[in-house]
Amino acid sequence: MTAVTDRASLKHRLAEKGVDRVLWLLVPGAVFVVLLFVYPFLYGLQLSFQPKGGGSPFQNYVTFFQDEYLAETVWITLRLGLPAALFNVLASIPIAFRMRGRFRGKRALTTLLVVPITLGTVLTAEGLLAFFGPTGWFNRIWMALGADEPAKLTHNYWGVLFSLIITGFPFAFLLTLSYLSGIDPTLEQAAATLGASRRQRFRTITMPLLAPGLAVTFCLSFVLAFSVFPSAVMVGNPAGETHVMSIAAYETALRDNDFAMGSAIAMLMALVMLIVIGVVLVWRTTLYRGATGGKG
Amino acid sequence: MTGQRFAELHLDHVRRAFGDTVALQGMDLTIKGGEFVALLGPSGCGKSTALNCLAGLLPLTGGRITLDGKRIDDLPPEKRGFGMVFQNYALFPHMSVRRNIGFGLSMRKTAKAELNRRVDEAVRLVQLEEHQHKFPAQLSGGQQQRVAIARAIVLEPPLVLMDEPLSNLDAALRLEMRTEIRRLHQSLGLTTVYVTHDQEEALALADRLVVLRLGEVQQVGSPEEVYAHPVNRYVAGFMGYRNMIPVSVSAQDDDQATVRTEDGIELVGVKREELSDKAVAAVRPEDFTVVSEAGDNTLEATVEIVEYHGREQAVEARLKNGEQLHVRTNSRLAPGDTIRLKVPTERVLVFT
Numbered sequence: 001m002t003a004v005t006d007r008a009s010l011k012h013r014l015a016e017k018g019v020d021r022v023l024w025l026l027v028p029g030a031v032f033v034v035l036l037f038v039y040p041f042l043y044g045l046q047l048s049f050q051p052k053g054g055g056s057p058f059q060n061y062v063t064f065f066q067d068e069y070l071a072e073t074v075w076i077t078l079r080l081g082l083p084a085a086l087f088n089v090l091a092s093i094p095i096a097f098r099m100r101g102r103f104r105g106k107r108a109l110t111t112l113l114v115v116p117i118t119l120g121t122v123l124t125a126e127g128l129l130a131f132f133g134p135t136g137w138f139n140r141i142w143m144a145l146g147a148d149e150p151a152k153l154t155h156n157y158w159g160v161l162f163s164l165i166i167t168g169f170p171f172a173f174l175l176t177l178s179y180l181s182g183i184d185p186t187l188e189q190a191a192a193t194l195g196a197s198r199r200q201r202f203r204t205i206t207m208p209l210l211a212p213g214l215a216v217t218f219c220l221s222f223v224l225a226f227s228v229f230p231s232a233v234m235v236g237n238p239a240g241e242t243h244v245m246s247i248a249a250y251e252t253a254l255r256d257n258d259f260a261m262g263s264a265i266a267m268l269m270a271l272v273m274l275i276v277i278g279v280v281l282v283w284r285t286t287l288y289r290g291a292t293g294g295k296g
Numbered sequence: 297m298t299g300q301r302f303a304e305l306h307l308d309h310v311r312r313a314f315g316d317t318v319a320l321q322g323m324d325l326t327i328k329g330g331e332f333v334a335l336l337g338p339s340g341c342g343k344s345t346a347l348n349c350l351a352g353l354l355p356l357t358g359g360r361i362t363l364d365g366k367r368i369d370d371l372p373p374e375k376r377g378f379g380m381v382f383q384n385y386a387l388f389p390h391m392s393v394r395r396n397i398g399f400g401l402s403m404r405k406t407a408k409a410e411l412n413r414r415v416d417e418a419v420r421l422v423q424l425e426e427h428q429h430k431f432p433a434q435l436s437g438g439q440q441q442r443v444a445i446a447r448a449i450v451l452e453p454p455l456v457l458m459d460e461p462l463s464n465l466d467a468a469l470r471l472e473m474r475t476e477i478r479r480l481h482q483s484l485g486l487t488t489v490y491v492t493h494d495q496e497e498a499l500a501l502a503d504r505l506v507v508l509r510l511g512e513v514q515q516v517g518s519p520e521e522v523y524a525h526p527v528n529r530y531v532a533g534f535m536g537y538r539n540m541i542p543v544s545v546s547a548q549d550d551d552q553a554t555v556r557t558e559d560g561i562e563l564v565g566v567k568r569e570e571l572s573d574k575a576v577a578a579v580r581p582e583d584f585t586v587v588s589e590a591g592d593n594t595l596e597a598t599v600e601i602v603e604y605h606g607r608e609q610a611v612e613a614r615l616k617n618g619e620q621l622h623v624r625t626n627s628r629l630a631p632g633d634t635i636r637l638k639v640p641t642e643r644v645l646v647f648t
Contacts, residue, residue: 288390
């Protein structure tokens with residue numbers, strides 16, 4: 001008779017630790033991530049340390065901050081990305097707040113709010129040019145109301161900001177709505193029976209439970225807005241006011257044929273985004289992040 | 297700690313409809329200060345709707361609610377100041393036990409010293425001293441339940457509303473918390489409206505029961521009244537009259553009715569309603585006695601299933617015409633036995 005081992009088979013023990021055939025399902029995803037993200041990123045990173053003109057590996061980065069026209073792009077892009085993300089998050093709170101529960105026409109209204117995602121930036125930009133342009137509807141009404149000259153809302157900062165809001169809002173709204181729907185409505189009812197007014201309920205119950213979700217929503221909205229490119233070209237002033245980092249990187253790499261410098265700009269772009277996200281996420285860790293259902 | 301007593305809370309034809317469905321049709325009820333009232337009925341009977349209307353969480357579609365003559369049904373929940381214990385407890389997950397309990401007080405801008413004193417008292421009352429700095433997610437179901445109760449009663453509300461507070465607990469804990477709720481009610485004297493679908497819970501806790509069905513009040517009375525003298529077959533069914541034997545009425549006077557089962561056996565019972573020819577004889581499983589000889593008020597049946605329940609057995613038997621009977625008895629029976637079941641006249645209730 002063979003001895004009975006008190007250890008389970010190797011296969012069984014691996015399965016206990018989550019190692020089984022289902023792991024193979026990860027392979028296609030892992031391959032794609034490595035080929036299409038990790039490798040290009042690392043390639044770009046090392047490229048950025050090989051300046052075209054030789055010299056110190058950090059030369060590209062030094063050049064970026066010495067060249068005022070380039071250094072300024074950081075500020076220009078932040079000035080577009082931060083307000084756009086902030087506005088989208090803040091604007092989606094009241095709308096999502098009103099739209100959680102069930103009511104007639106909710107689907108139609110949600111569709112209407114989400115449609116801009118499907119339009120794409122180019123169509124949005126063209127629409128903006130037509131609507132806000134010097135002879136567009138907006139300015140015709142503006143002039144009819146007695147303005148002396150048409151408001152300049154395209155080919156400048158405002159055009160790009162509007163475009164970022166239109167295309168970014170649906171994402172912020174959908175995320176906020178799903179976070180808000182995850183908060184058990186009986187919590188607010190309980191607060192009401194305990195004497196909390198509408199305002200107090202929002203401040204003490206809804207906001208604290210929603211805030212971590214808003215932080216994530218802000219980060220995603222910001223990333224989306226910060227990498228703005230087509231609308232900065234089409235409805236902005238790509239050589240001046242809306243000379244954002246992605247345009248600078250594109251021009252350097254493809255117009256001036258300096259891939260190393262272009263990579264350096266792209267790396268700096270990622271760095272700025274990571275700093276902003278890092279700050280927001282550090283703030284998020286100070287919040288309650290547990291379940292938002294009634295049973296705790 | 298005693299509640300701010302009121303004399304009388306009056307529900308006057310309170311109605312609530314959701315679209316075309318009427319959840320509560322014209323409920324009239326008077327609750328006296330200090331009373332423990334249970335609203336009892338199966339799901340969909342309107343009991344939770346009634347509670348939410350009282351709390352102010354649902355506006356009425358008709359009728360009015362007055363507290364000592366003052367109309368309150370147009371006030372939002374935060375202005376009514378009634379405490380409510382929710383079925384899922386609805387504890388604020390981002391606040392500690394102490395902050396949950398003190399929430400109502402801090403909304404009322406209670407001074408810090410006073411707030412701490414009252415929270416301490418409430419924490420002691422529900423025996424959560426060791427857990428007061430934990431968060432709801434770190435507590436067991438029973439402890440969460442205690443927090444929910446403490447949070448509602450720390451404000452000493454004139455009325456405490458409880459919406460099936462024990463339904464999420466396991467059987468042993470449910471009994472324990474039931475006693476706890478009764479103890480709190482006796483020591484604090486807070487007027488309480490308690491919603492449940494469990495008649496045992498309602499009978500054990502309440503001073504007065506309100507039995508609801510399809511949004512209509514069926515019977516209001518003390519537990520003894522409702523248990524012993526249900527007004528109709530629906531309330532009887534809910535109060536444990538599990539046997540509803542179809543019968544035809546052969547004679548009736550003011551108090552009693554003589555009826556005949558489909559097997560041709562004559563039963564004499566208490567008449568609870570004006571009867572036409574067809575009626576049902578309602579009998580509780582425990583009111584049957586197994587006897588050896590035929591006699592008055594004695595049915596004959598065949599045993600089909602026997603369940604052992606310790607001191608007694610739960611037996612399912614069948615009359616000759618196929619009608620099923622539920623019987624609880626101390627006699628040892630076996631499937632296939634033919635038995636005679638005697639039931640005293642006062643334990644047979646005849647309903648239309």
